[in-house]
Every structure is written in structure tokens, then in C-alpha cells.
Amino acid sequence: MDAALVWFRRDLRDYDHAALYQALSQARRVYCAFVFDRDILDLLPQPWDRRVEFIHGSLVQLAAALEARGGGLLVLHGRAGEEIPALARELGVQAVFANRDYEPAAKARDARVTARLEEAGITFVCPKDQVIFDRDEVLTQGGRPYTVFTPYKNAWLKKLAAPGGDFWLRPYPEQPAGGGQLVPPPRASALPDLAALGFAPSNLAELGIRPGMAGARAAWADFQDRLGRYKALRDFPAAKGVSYLSVHLRFGTLSIRELAAAAWRQGGEGAETWLAELVWRDFYFMLLDHFPHVEGASFKPEFDALVWDDWPEGLAAWQQGRTGYPLVDAAMAQLNQSGYMHNRLRMVVASFLTKDLGISWQAGERYFAGQLNDFDLAANNGGWQWAASTGCDAQPWFRIFNPVTQSEKFDPQGKFIRRYLPQLAAVPDKYIHAPWTLPPLLQRQLGVQIGRDYPAPIVDHAQARARTLARFEAIKGKGKPDAGPGEEG
Structure with missing residues (x-):
């Protein structure tokens, strides 16, 4: 074909890029575009949003990379479902290429775009890019989607281990042999500043979060030096144990194939454990x-009948880190200050909201969606439903995290707690996980009065646990289960 348009979305890089490769393979001339989509931006909860600034900084690098290859990036601001078909007609392309998305709203948008393009005789091509396997590539022997993780993981790994299985991890070449070339857009298209988009600068730079491919490269290089220790350190929020790559995976400034291939090749406990997270x-x-x-x-569906508590004050206390449980409150402070939360803590605070406060997982999911730099509907929904025991292969409903036990186990010296709750800095390790147990005299000596300087617990965990068991028993029709080993994890 003569010309094609590549529509960048959550794939803000110019290498190992399925849609870009396929467009260059099939068209003589290839244009590139990105749309600041009003259908998305108008839903954001605040006039400044780290994610918008991250995207903006990533686009600066993407545009420069495309220009260095002879092309350029048209940046539009409007409703993508209208802007892309109009741009495709204006450019006179025969096809639009965009990497596949899996969210219901995105699939509905793409269906509308497909229909509008077809009216103009233009093809819409959506290859797989942001995952290793999708759709029907990993199915049960009965030809159905897996609904339990471990068998899915085993089948996923088996495909890689099969003869020629490394095919799934191979990067797309930058330039197809005998393919087309990137061309600059026919009209000027300056990247709008944040103010033009209705946003203001956030604290992204202050947090040390570097956007774009350069930021992704630096973060990946740093984690590669620590990958072998991932399993040993990943559950301890005070340690530098996790990858910190999630925001780059979310916006595609890094290739999932590159990461999975590196972990697959390296092997060993750390790499294998991290690869399992990519499988999740x-x-x-x-x-x-x-x-x-x-x-x-x-x-x-049976869990839609659960009767959650309508407790606005409890939800606000959880959101603001005022529950009286230090690990929960420190985790929420980390989220509110940085847009990031350690993965172990995401499970702890989700369990606390649903099983200690009795508030629906949907309320927590919505709050995370507004705060997380790496917000991704699939992972966020999956994680919340796992913690709430309503999801696929979820935490058993009778297994309820004890926030004090979790604190003692994963922040034993209270380093993480003290980092985000400085009002507890003077509290000895013995009491840091349950400061309400501080004797009154010691509270006065330390200058930390519970109920004044730090809140008393909003609920009693033992009582809350009993209420949660009753809540689920009403749905499951079972008597209270016997306590099992590790139930209070």
C-alpha cells in the first residue's frame, strides 16, 4: 500500500513496536500520531495528574526519536474516536495501525473507529503488543480461558519452553527488510503544553520519576542489577526490592518482550519469581x-449479593491514612504523596478496606484508579477482586490479613512506617506496629498521644474479622470455617 498511519496509545516508544513494524512492512510511507483523548482526560479527578505529565514527557522523547528516523509525530487534542478517522482521511492513508487494547471502553472506541474508517475504505489493523500472550493463545485443553492462575502460568511457560518458543519473545526489527519509511507529517503539529491540555505540572520530577524511553532504560538497567535478589526482597517495602517498572509498562515506554526475554534467559529464583509477576x-x-x-x-456473580457497609467516614479515613493501623496508613500516605504503592501493601490496604472496614472493593478500586501512576484497569481490578475474594482465583474469603501481623512480618523495624508517618518516629520498635498499646506514661514521655498525635484504631481487627466471616457466610451458606494455618497472614 502507499501510505499508513500509526496511532500511538499506550506504547510510547519507537522500538520493538508491533503496529509500527507492521505499518512499515506493508506501506511505502508511514505517518505517526498521538491523541490526547478528551474522553479520557475529562475523567481525571484533578487539574494536575502525574500520568498526564508522564505521557507529555514521553511524547517529547518519542517525537524526537521518530524525527531522527526521518518521520515525525502529529499530536492532536480531541476525541480520539473522531480525530483518528478524520486524520486518516486527511492523510489519504489506506490503513491505520494501532496496538491492541483490552479494556471495554477502548474496545468500544476501536469498534467505532473501525466502522468510520471502513466507511472511507480504510483498514484498521490492531496487532498484539503489550502482552506476551492474549486472546485464545493460552487456553485449557477444553478450549476455554483459564480461571485459575497456576495452570495458566504452567501453560504460559510451556509455550515458551516448546521448540521455537523463543519466537514469542523476539523483538520486532526497527526497520523491516525492503519495507517502507517514516515520513514527516504534512502539517506542523506542536506538542501542546500542559496548560493547553487543562493540566498543571505535578511533583513527578521531585519524585525522581523520569518519563519516556530514557527513563525506562535507566529504571530497567537499575533493576537488572537487582533482579537476582527480587524474590528475597520483594515483600519488604522499606527495601529497594521491586522493579519500579510498572509505570513504564503501563505506558509502553519499555517493551514487555524485552523484559520477559531477559528474565527467561537469566533464570534463577529472582528472575523466575519476577517472570511469574509478568505472567500475572x-x-x-x-x-x-x-x-x-x-x-x-x-x-x-454470587458475590454481587454481598452487602457492604455504607460508611463514608471509614472510607475517608482509609483514603487519608487515618485508620490507626500504621502499615495501612503509611501505605496510603505513600500512595497519596507519590502515586505509587508497594505491591505487598496494595494487598494489605485492599484487605483492610474490604475485610476490616467492610467497604466494597469497587470503592477502593476507584480510589486507586484516580491515584496510581501505573493505573491499569486489568491489574487494578484483578488485584482488588483478589483481595476482596470476589475474583478469579482470589484469596479465599475466610483468609483475612491481620494488619498488625503483616506489619511485623514485612516492616519489622518500622522503617517504612516511620518514613511516611514521621509522627511515630520516636515510637520504639516494640510498639510501632500497634501504637495504641503504648502505656499512657510512655506516650507522654515520647510526645505521641494516641487519639491526638496519631489516631486510635478505627476498628477492632478481631471484631471486624468476625463480621466479615458472617458477611461471606450469608452468601456461601456455610458455617464458620475452622481456622487454618496462616489464616491471619
Whole structure:
């Protein structure tokens, strides 16, 4: 074909890029575009948003990379479902290429775009890019989607281990042999500043978060030196144990194939454990794609009958880190200050909201969606439904995290707690996980009065646990289960 348009979305890089490669393979001339989509921007909860600034900084680098290859980037600001078909007609292209998305709203948008393009005789091509396997590539022997993670992971890994299985991890070449070339847009298209988009600068730079491919490269290089220790350190929020790559995976400034291939080649406990986390990512995308009802409802429909508590004050205390449980409050402070939360803590605070406060997982999911730099509907929904025991292969409903036990186990010296709750800095290790147990005299000596300088617990965990068991027993029709080993994890 003569000309094609590549529509960048959550794939803000110019290398190992499925849509870009396919466009260059099939068209003589290739244009590139990105749309600041008003259908998305208008839903954001505040006039400044780290994610918008991250995208903006990433686009600066992407545009420069495309220009260095002879092309350029048209940046539009409007409704993508209208802007892309109009731009495709204006450019006179025969096809639009965009990497596949799995969210219900994105799939509906792409269906509208497809229809409008077809009216003009233009093809819409959506290859796989942001996952290793999708759709029907990993199915049970009965030809159905997996709904339990471990068998899915085993089948996922088996495909890589099969003869020629490294095919799935191979990067796309930058320039197809005998292919087309990037060309600059026919009209000027300056990248709008944040103010023109209706946003203001955030604290992204202050947090040390570097956007774009350069930021991704630096973060990946740093983690590669620590990958072997991932399993040993990943559950301890005070340690530098996790990858910090999630925001780059979310916006595609880094290739999932590159990461999975590196972990697959390296092997060993750390790399294998981290690779399993990438498999979880594919698993949640697969679930959202095959079972889109999970966006607003429980994966297991019987749990939609759960009667959650309507407790605005409790929800606000959780959101603001005022529950009286230090690990929960420190985690929420980390989220509110930085847009990031350690993965172990995401499970702890989600369990606390749903099983200690009795508030619906949907309320927590919505709050995370507004705060997380790396917000991704598939993973966020999957994680919340796992913690709430309403999801696919979820935490058993009778297994309820004890926030004090979790604190003692994963922040034993209270380093993380003190980092985000400086009012507890003077509290000895013995009491840091349950400061309400501080004797009154010691409270006065330390200058930390519970109820004044730091809140008393908003609920009693033992009582809350009993209420949660009763809540689920009403749905499951079972008597209270016997306590099992590790139940209070």
C-alpha cells in the first residue's frame, strides 16, 4: 500500500513496536500520531495528574526519536474516536495501525473507529503488543480461558519452553527488510503544553520519576542489577526490592518482550519469581478481555449479593491514612504523596478496606484508579477482586490479613512506617506496629498521644474479622470455617 498511519496509545516508544513494524512492512510511507483523548482526560479527578505529565514527557522523547528516523509525530487534542478517522482521511492513508487494547471502553472506541474508517475504505489493523500472550493463545485443553492462575502460568511457560518458543519473545526489527519509511507529517503539529491540555505540572520530577524511553532504560538497567535478589526482597517495602517498572509498562515506554526475554534467559529464583509477576499481568489482561463484566461486577456473580457497609467516614479515613493501623496508613500516605504503592501493601490496604472496614472493593478500586501512576484497569481490578475474594482465583474469603501481623512480618523495624508517618518516629520498635498499646506514661514521655498525635484504631481487627466471616457466610451458606494455618497472614 502507499501510505499508513500509526496511532500511538499506550506504547510510547519507537522500538520493538508491533503496529509500527507492521505499518512499515506493508506501506511505502508511514505517518505517526498521538491523541490526547478528551474522553479520557475529562475523567481525571484533578487539574494536575502525574500520568498526564508522564505521557507529555514521553511524547517529547518519542517525537524526537521518530524525527531522527526521518518521520515525525502529529499530536492532536480531541476525541480520539473522531480525530483518528478524520486524520486518516486527511492523510489519504489506506490503513491505520494501532496496538491492541483490552479494556471495554477502548474496545468500544476501536469498534467505532473501525466502522468510520471502513466507511472511507480504510483498514484498521490492531496487532498484539503489550502482552506476551492474549486472546485464545493460552487456553485449557477444553478450549476455554483459564480461571485459575497456576495452570495458566504452567501453560504460559510451556509455550515458551516448546521448540521455537523463543519466537514469542523476539523483538520486532526497527526497520523491516525492503519495507517502507517514516515520513514527516504534512502539517506542523506542536506538542501542546500542559496548560493547553487543562493540566498543571505535578511533583513527578521531585519524585525522581523520569518519563519516556530514557527513563525506562535507566529504571530497567537499575533493576537488572537487582533482579537476582527480587524474590528475597520483594515483600519488604522499606527495601529497594521491586522493579519500579510498572509505570513504564503501563505506558509502553519499555517493551514487555524485552523484559520477559531477559528474565527467561537469566533464570534463577529472582528472575523466575519476577517472570511469574509478568505472567500475572498477562493473566489479568486475558480475564478482562474474556470476562469484561469484571469491570463493575464480581468475577463470581454470587458475590454481587454481598452487602457492604455504607460508611463514608471509614472510607475517608482509609483514603487519608487515618485508620490507626500504621502499615495501612503509611501505605496510603505513600500512595497519596507519590502515586505509587508497594505491591505487598496494595494487598494489605485492599484487605483492610474490604475485610476490616467492610467497604466494597469497587470503592477502593476507584480510589486507586484516580491515584496510581501505573493505573491499569486489568491489574487494578484483578488485584482488588483478589483481595476482596470476589475474583478469579482470589484469596479465599475466610483468609483475612491481620494488619498488625503483616506489619511485623514485612516492616519489622518500622522503617517504612516511620518514613511516611514521621509522627511515630520516636515510637520504639516494640510498639510501632500497634501504637495504641503504648502505656499512657510512655506516650507522654515520647510526645505521641494516641487519639491526638496519631489516631486510635478505627476498628477492632478481631471484631471486624468476625463480621466479615458472617458477611461471606450469608452468601456461601456455610458455617464458620475452622481456622487454618496462616489464616491471619
